[in-house]
C-alpha cells in the first residue's frame with residue numbers, strides 16, 4: 222500500500238459507505254459514497270466492486286474533480302465520473318451517495334417523480350422528487366457515467382432548481398443520487414428518500430387517486446423544522 226495523504230476524507234468516505242448496508246440501502250456491492258476535500262480539489266470514493274464487508278479506509282480511492290486518480294491502489298467506483306461532474310459544478314457539496322435502494326429505484330425505473338403526498342415528505346423538502354429522463358442512446362454509448370452527471374444537473378436546471386433547493390434526484394431507468402454539505406448528510410438524504418419512496422408507493426397502492434399534500438401543510442411542516450421560526454427539536 223502506498224503512503225496515504227488524504228486520511229480525513231478516506232475515513233469519512235469509509236464511515237459513510239458503511240452506513241449504507243447498516244441502513245438497509247444496499248446489498249453486496251451496490252452503490253457508493255464519496256467524501257470531498259474542497260480545499261485540495263479531491264474526493265475519496267469507494268473502490269469498484271468491493272463488498273462492504275471487505276472495505277477499509279485505506280481502500281478508498283482519491284480522485285480529482287476531473288476523475289483522475291490521485292492516490293489509491295484500487296480502481297475507483299464505476300460511478301466516479303458522475304461524482305466528479307457534480308463536485309466540479311456544485312461548489313458547496315461535500316458528499317455524494319448513489320444507491321439502488323428498492324423503492325427509490327422502483328420510482329426511477331418507472332420514470333416518475335415522487336409526488337409529495339404527506340407531511341413526512343414535507344418535513345424534508347417542499348418539492349416532488351425529480352426523476353431525470355432516460356439518457357439518449359448516443360450518450361449511453363459514449364462517456365456514460367460523465368453524462369449521468371449532466372443528466373442530473375440538467376434535470377434540476379430544467380425545473381429551475383439548484384442543488385441547494387433539493388438534495389436528491391432519481392435517474393430514470395437507473396437509481397437515486399443524493400448529496401449534501403457532508404457525506405453524513407448525503408447518506409441521511411438517501412435514507413429519507415428511500416422512506417419517502419416507500420410511503421409514496423404504498424399510498425398509491427391504497428389509493429391510486431391520493432391527492433398531493435396541500436400547500437398549507439407543505440409550508441407548515443417544512444417551516445416548523447427548517448424555517449426562521451423553527452420550533453422543532455431542542
Ligand SMILES: O=C(CO)[C@@H](O)[C@H](O)COP(=O)(O)O
Pocket residue numbers: 250251252253267268269270271297298299300319321
Ligand atoms: O449503478 C451501478 C450499477 O448499475 C453501480 O452503482 C453499482 O451499484 C456499484 O458500482 P461500483 O461503485 O462498485 O463500481
